[in-house]
Amino acid sequence: MKKLDFFFDLSSPYSYLAATQMLPLAERTGATVAWRPMVLGAVFKTVGNEMPARVPHKARWMGNDLQRWAEHYGVPFRFSSHFPSNAIKAMRLVLVDEKKAAAVALAGFRAMWADDQDLTQDDVLRQIAAAGGLDPATALSAIENPEVKERLRANTDEAVARGAFGAPTMLVGDELFWGNDRLHFVEAALRRK
Numbered sequence: 001m002k003k004l005d006f007f008f009d010l011s012s013p014y015s016y017l018a019a020t021q022m023l024p025l026a027e028r029t030g031a032t033v034a035w036r037p038m039v040l041g042a043v044f045k046t047v048g049n050e051m052p053a054r055v056p057h058k059a060r061w062m063g064n065d066l067q068r069w070a071e072h073y074g075v076p077f078r079f080s081s082h083f084p085s086n087a088i089k090a091m092r093l094v095l096v097d098e099k100k101a102a103a104v105a106l107a108g109f110r111a112m113w114a115d116d117q118d119l120t121q122d123d124v125l126r127q128i129a130a131a132g133g134l135d136p137a138t139a140l141s142a143i144e145n146p147e148v149k150e151r152l153r154a155n156t157d158e159a160v161a162r163g164a165f166g167a168p169t170m171l172v173g174d175e176l177f178w179g180n181d182r183l184h185f186v187e188a189a190l191r192r193k
Contacts, residue, residue: 002031002193004186005171007159009040010087010094010105012167013066013079016113018180019106019168020075025183029190035101037091038156040167047165069180076114085112088152090119092143093129095151104132 006022008015026033044050052058063079070077090108094101107128111117117124125143126136142148159169163176170177172189 002029002190003034003172004031004190005034005036005162007036007038007155007164007167007169007171008105009038009167010090010108010112010119011083011085012040013062013077013083013113014069014180015168016077016109017066017069017073017075018170018183019109020073021180021183023102025187025190029187031190031193033102035094035105036155036159037094037105037152038159038164038167038169039088039091039152042156043160043164043166046160049165076110078114078116080112081116082112082118082120085119087112087119089125089143090128092148092152093125093132093134093139095148095155096129096134096139096142100133104128104134107131 004022004026006018008019010016022033025031052062066077066079087108093108094105096104108119110131111124111128112119117127119125122140125140129136129139162171162174163169164178166178168178168180170182170186172186172193175189177186177189
C-alpha cells in the first residue's frame with residue numbers, strides 16, 4: 001500500500017496550503033495519507049532552524065508568496081491575526097480519532113488560515129471538533145489525555161528523527177519532501193511505488 005506521512009503544524013501557513021492538496025493527491029495516486037501533527041517550534045529548536053516570519057527579508061516576501069499559492073490552488077487564505085499561534089490543543093484534536101484526522105485537521109486549518117480564528121480558544125476547538133465529525137465535549141476531554149499528549153510528542157520526535165526541519169514535511173518511505181511547493185515531487189514518488 002502506498003503511504004504518505006504528512007507532518008504538519010496547524011500554525012504553519014505552508015502546511016495549510018499543502019493540506020488543501022492532500023486529498024486530491026491521495027485520490028490521484030491511490031495513496032493513504034497519514035495526518036501527523038507535530039510541534040513545529042520543537043522541531044525548529046531541536047534542529048536549530050528559525051521560523052521564516054522571523055527573518056525580515058523572508059517575512060516581507062512570504063505574504064505575497066502565500067497569496068500566490070492560495071490563488072494557484074484555488075483555496076481561501078487570510079493571514080492569521082493570531083500568528084504565531086500555539087496550536088498544540090488543536091493538533092491534539094487531530095489525534096483523537098485516526099479515521100477523522102483529515103477532516104479535523106482541515107477544519108483546524110480553515111479556522112486559522114481562512115476564518116482567522118484563535119486556535120487557543122475552547123469555543124473554536126469545539127467548532128473544529130464538530131466540523132471534523134467528533135463529539136466536541138468528548139474530544140475536548142480527550143485532548144487532555146496523557147496518551148494523546150504523548151502521541152503528539154512522539155510524532156514530533158519521529159519527524160525530527162526522519163529528517164524534518166520545517167513544515168510541511170512529507171515522507172514517502174524514507175524520501176523526504178519539504179514545503180507545499182514540492183507536491184509534484186511527492187506525487188511522482190508515490191507513482192513510483
